[in-house]
Amino acid sequence: MQFHHHGYVSGDPRIKPAAGVGINRPEELPEEVDVLIVGSGPAGMLTAAQLSQFPDITTRIVERRGGRLEIGQADGIQARSVETFQAFGFAEAITAEAYRITEMAFWRPDTENPQNIVRGGRALDDTVGISEFPHLIVNQARVLDYFAEVAANSPTRLTPDFGWEFQNLEVTEEGEYPVKVTLVRSAGEDTGTTRIVHAKYVVGADGARSKVRSAIGCTMAGDQANHAWGVMDVLASTDFPDIRLKCAIQSHDGGSILLIPREGGHLFRMYVDLGVVPEGDNGAVRKTSIEQITEQANQIIHPYKLEVRNVAWSSVYEVGHRLTDRFDDVLPEDIGTRNPRVFITGDACHTHSAKAGQGMNVSMQDGFNIGWKLAHVLEGRSPESLLATYSAERQIVAKNLIDFDKEWSTLMAKKPEEFENPSDLEDFYVRTAEFPAGFMTEYAPSMLTGTPTHQELATGFPLGKRFKSAMTSRVCDTNPMHLGHHATADGRWRIYVFADPAAPGAESPVAELAQWLATSTESPLAATPQGMDLDAWFDVKVIYQQKHEDIDINAVPSVFKPEVGPFKLTEYEKVYGVVEDNDIFDVRGLSRDGVMVVVRPDQYVANVLPLSATDELAEFFAQIHAELPKKATA
Amino acid sequence: MQFHHHGYVSGDPRIKPAAGVGINRPEELPEEVDVLIVGSGPAGMLTAAQLSQFPDITTRIVERRGGRLEIGQADGIQARSVETFQAFGFAEAITAEAYRITEMAFWRPDTENPQNIVRGGRALDDTVGISEFPHLIVNQARVLDYFAEVAANSPTRLTPDFGWEFQNLEVTEEGEYPVKVTLVRSAGEDTGTTRIVHAKYVVGADGARSKVRSAIGCTMAGDQANHAWGVMDVLASTDFPDIRLKCAIQSHDGGSILLIPREGGHLFRMYVDLGVVPEGDNGAVRKTSIEQITEQANQIIHPYKLEVRNVAWSSVYEVGHRLTDRFDDVLPEDIGTRNPRVFITGDACHTHSAKAGQGMNVSMQDGFNIGWKLAHVLEGRSPESLLATYSAERQIVAKNLIDFDKEWSTLMAKKPEEFENPSDLEDFYVRTAEFPAGFMTEYAPSMLTGTPTHQELATGFPLGKRFKSAMTSRVCDTNPMHLGHHATADGRWRIYVFADPAAPGAESPVAELAQWLATSTESPLAATPQGMDLDAWFDVKVIYQQKHEDIDINAVPSVFKPEVGPFKLTEYEKVYGVVEDNDIFDVRGLSRDGVMVVVRPDQYVANVLPLSATDELAEFFAQIHAELPKKATA
Numbered sequence A, B: 001m002q003f004h005h006h007g008y009v010s011g012d013p014r015i016k017p018a019a020g021v022g023i024n025r026p027e028e029l030p031e032e033v034d035v036l037i038v039g040s041g042p043a044g045m046l047t048a049a050q051l052s053q054f055p056d057i058t059t060r061i062v063e064r065r066g067g068r069l070e071i072g073q074a075d076g077i078q079a080r081s082v083e084t085f086q087a088f089g090f091a092e093a094i095t096a097e098a099y100r101i102t103e104m105a106f107w108r109p110d111t112e113n114p115q116n117i118v119r120g121g122r123a124l125d126d127t128v129g130i131s132e133f134p135h136l137i138v139n140q141a142r143v144l145d146y147f148a149e150v151a152a153n154s155p156t157r158l159t160p161d162f163g164w165e166f167q168n169l170e171v172t173e174e175g176e177y178p179v180k181v182t183l184v185r186s187a188g189e190d191t192g193t194t195r196i197v198h199a200k201y202v203v204g205a206d207g208a209r210s211k212v213r214s215a216i217g218c219t220m221a222g223d224q225a226n227h228a229w230g231v232m233d234v235l236a237s238t239d240f241p242d243i244r245l246k247c248a249i250q251s252h253d254g255g256s257i258l259l260i261p262r263e264g265g266h267l268f269r270m271y272v273d274l275g276v277v278p279e280g281d282n283g284a285v286r287k288t289s290i291e292q293i294t295e296q297a298n299q300i301i302h303p304y305k306l307e308v309r310n311v312a313w314s315s316v317y318e319v320g321h322r323l324t325d326r327f328d329d330v331l332p333e334d335i336g337t338r339n340p341r342v343f344i345t346g347d348a349c350h351t352h353s354a355k356a357g358q359g360m361n362v363s364m365q366d367g368f369n370i371g372w373k374l375a376h377v378l379e380g381r382s383p384e385s386l387l388a389t390y391s392a393e394r395q396i397v398a399k400n401l402i403d404f405d406k407e408w409s410t411l412m413a414k415k416p417e418e419f420e421n422p423s424d425l426e427d428f429y430v431r432t433a434e435f436p437a438g439f440m441t442e443y444a445p446s447m448l449t450g451t452p453t454h455q456e457l458a459t460g461f462p463l464g465k466r467f468k469s470a471m472t473s474r475v476c477d478t479n480p481m482h483l484g485h486h487a488t489a490d491g492r493w494r495i496y497v498f499a500d501p502a503a504p505g506a507e508s509p510v511a512e513l514a515q516w517l518a519t520s521t522e523s524p525l526a527a528t529p530q531g532m533d534l535d536a537w538f539d540v541k542v543i544y545q546q547k548h549e550d551i552d553i554n555a556v557p558s559v560f561k562p563e564v565g566p567f568k569l570t571e572y573e574k575v576y577g578v579v580e581d582n583d584i585f586d587v588r589g590l591s592r593d594g595v596m597v598v599v600r601p602d603q604y605v606a607n608v609l610p611l612s613a614t615d616e617l618a619e620f621f622a623q624i625h626a627e628l629p630k631k632a633t634a
């Protein structure tokens, strides 16, 4: 965590000094806003937390509910989400209060006595080191709380506007704030009064029944039928021995349970499978009582017993596999001729079963994707065309997810005798572990993702996938550090310069690149406005092949040690060496001739280039930067 | 973190439900309090945070200052302090914002060009794995903030009473609240008005010029002369390459600097040695200006240069090696005939140089020692005689510290040519590393510390030293866990039962012990009042020699799985197995026949006993428990 470079501030460094629109933020919803977010679920709150970091952008988030979410909804947190929380500064805090999954157990009917279940197997949650972050279970409400804290402590002091329901919008294509939004007060004394807000952009994060989606004429397509689960968060007494373990439990008659132990050591959630809801059900399934659910749970876990002592939350969760074909307001025929003004994210554009624990996670990644793009366009860093990449990138991710989820749900719903091999379920779980952990997203080449021409220089940083951190040693303070953990959600592009074998001071490709980055008018850094710190838009780090004690920090080129803040203090935390026995060059398959890895603000690898590829680097950013003229291909 | 066993509570689990005296806590200082703490420095705040956990104890902490500390004072945080923060729940949060020491550099005059300094060596901060916790640097103000947060979020909702200065006290020996304390308002509109508060106990944590100390007739003895340092917390520009590393810098003319990089990546502290202050100095040294300090710093670091750009704090810190001979109000001649009512802690009873970074750390351990003892006596768990152990235990710790500190300061003050070996300083630092890390405290046998009769059964848990955690595997959720990290500052005694080789279910010494603990009237657990959870006073954990997957939790004796809370939920988090490749039995030298390790609420090992030693266990607690009759030695 870096702070104090603007002078010593006594107090919590997580509370940033108010700046820009945060200095006198109006309590009341203003008439004009840069971004209006609808819905304060995971997708909306992440988008808000991201945008709140930009002092000059007015973002408001309206929520139909009168206050914060208190109970229920999702609770599975993939490692990728925890990685994202790390970028927002609360991974450790939420981990400390969450349940951590290290193993999962699979229970099935005893072949001798099929009316009894027996533990069939255990699977480690992450056998291959998919991530250094854990797989957690914690209520959605707490996730939202943490994002709310980040936003409230941000320079813009953003807090949700509760008690406002979105009704409709119109994209007028007129003036600076072309989206005209109608809101209705949904809580408080003035319930029912309407209000018009004019926005530059609208993000619909209003869940599965999204009105923003309807307003832009999107429809959800997919299976007609929903799958229903009886869900209960309960405190109970039981002799089922794995009650504190995530379990998939299948009984002899096909009834099955997904057991999710919860935060705090006592609470747990059970998803009792209620099967596919027939089309003409008309909500009958939703009348399944908690007693019925408990009764069925007891039948499934026979010979064990469950006595519910306290119900924290229960619901019949009904969901189908549905997806919209676009995530913004640009009709297929208009792609390329106009840029989007309205976006939909999360459950508003895709829904899927709860079994793979994806809903909240994928929704947050939607928010992470759109957040920085809106900020860069609003700040004038990037052309409006950047916004078209949101739908293009995320729609396919959602589609892949739904395909995966169907496979997983089908497997989970199978009767034991239908499996060729009793460990099929377990095998599938282990084999596809990268998926539910949230790391299968791989963006295709586009204006934001280079072509894999030089991928062999950095095999461990696949283009289009999220930058997977590894250990390095920070030279200035000799601290061993995860290189990627400095990639906070500050909206900056990152260029990791992995050096050639020369030590700093010697003539070398890195020294030449450093010179070019710092001085060339074609350098992406040249786009940084006058008066800002050299690293305000680009965080450029260097990783030498030496150990920290063999690196003379005084000899390191200045682009890696910019002067920052009003006192022009040297920023020392961008210079790294390798750690013994865990050399990042080996661990991530990096060329010993050196390589540049360009990473997006949302942590995805955008480009992999040789150290000498200054032309290609300039060209790549020419498309992304608003101001720089496009350079012809060399 | 465990919660929700009283039912689901939506919100931050760190904010505990208000209870007892916290439900309608008066804003105003009441006339009668159980404990009055004077001074909100590290010693006072830890004591307050500890006492705040007890719903039925009224604790108030008065502070002369009008508000929180903002800058200055100490900043070195030993691993033992971070371990303590872990017990209070904020180790991770403070670590995230602190500077972390992994190496220290030693600079000395270049033998060729003595006017220049050169890096003489580097030492790893913790070469031998003294602790799993880091060594940190962060301002004292932040440490106090975190303790304040713990106290404010506690069941008793304790917050400091700012703007009250302690004037005097009188131990009347009358009534329930025998200590009569006079306070004067030191801030606010009513400055100067006095107030009498009657307390059961008073803790003087009012720093080096303690008035509580004077009031109980203690005097500080030690060196007449003080040592002075010019201290500055600054933002600066420099070409000194190790500016982000802790450094001991010795120049050719004997001038020396201790450089402490600070939190946030830019700020650093320099202690410039101003030497021993002659007795008749009359404060002249305190007039040393920041310019003079900077000037001297520049001379010492030649050929490097330092340009200060912003001064956050500076001071001339003058301190001697001083110690009182008692830490409470009981005169030597009265020991054994009356119990103490007034205690002094921290700088009020011992002062030492800043060089070993001890002041804040040892002061906090004073507070950790007295806190639970006061609570146990006030709650009637323990006899008043328990309170006499505070002075007995902590005075000797302070004495040892001062002896160590003298040696270290003398070494640091030596001119390079006075060393036999140029690496003497470095060698001493590495050799004695356990001391400054805070782990050399070893309480002698007493009513709280058993005799080492059975020490060989657990060589890695020396009696009287703090319980050094090791990895285990929690059976219920298969999480690998540091066993000791469950030892939160909840005032409970802990009994770790390391099992014999039998698995649960079989007849075994552990099964017998479990039976005795749960049912015998002589069991320490029998002291737990009716109606409370079985683990309210004693946290009894079992660690089997098996791996978690080989332990049947249903077969584990019930004393290790008590039913807790209003819903009588099974507490599953007390049953552990070993982790592969890091077996706690090997790592801590535990007997394979099993062993009981008894640990105090402040984390020190109180007793090591064979599994069969129920008599010795009963006898040990007979002295500590107020109610149980003393049992004759078997």
Ligand SMILES: Cc1cc2nc3c(=O)[nH]c(=O)nc-3n(C[C@H](O)[C@H](O)[C@H](O)COP(=O)(O)OP(=O)(O)OC[C@H]3O[C@@H](n4cnc5c(N)ncnc54)[C@H](O)[C@@H]3O)c2cc1C
Pocket (backbone or CB within 6 Å): A038, A039, A040, A041, A042, A043, A044, A062, A063, A064, A065, A072, A073, A074, A075, A076, A140, A164, A165, A166, A167, A205, A206, A207, A208, A209, A210, A211, A231, A315, A317, A345, A346, A347, A348, A353, A354, A355, A357, A358, A359, A360, A363
């Ligand atoms: C009742 C319920 C139970 C669920 N249970 C599970 C579960 O057991 N397991 C699981 O994995 N997932 C579950 N989910 C799904 C999971 O919570 C979602 O996948 C995830 O929350 C998606 O995040 P989101 O931000 O896209 O939408 P949501 O979290 O649904 O957030 C949408 C927000 O928009 C608000 N909103 C809606 N319409 C408007 C409007 N017109 N104007 C203003 N605000 C509006 C809503 O109040 C809500 O706060 C459940 C969802 C619901 C609603």
Ligand SMILES: Cc1cc2nc3c(=O)[nH]c(=O)nc-3n(C[C@H](O)[C@H](O)[C@H](O)COP(=O)(O)OP(=O)(O)OC[C@H]3O[C@@H](n4cnc5c(N)ncnc54)[C@H](O)[C@@H]3O)c2cc1C
Pocket (backbone or CB within 6 Å): B038, B039, B040, B041, B042, B043, B044, B062, B063, B064, B065, B072, B073, B074, B075, B076, B140, B164, B165, B166, B167, B205, B206, B207, B208, B209, B210, B211, B231, B315, B317, B345, B346, B347, B348, B353, B354, B355, B357, B358, B359, B360, B363
């Ligand atoms: C100005 C200063 C600079 C220091 N610099 C360093 C340093 O550079 N390095 C280092 O290692 N250590 C330094 N120390 C020492 C270090 O801060 C102490 O060792 C540590 O704070 C001891 O903790 P404590 O709780 O015992 O006392 P303190 O932290 O001194 O706390 C005592 C508290 O009691 C309050 N108080 C005092 N008298 C009364 C009264 N009559 N009534 C009510 N409240 C009262 C004070 O305002 C203060 O808040 C410094 C101390 C001071 C005062």
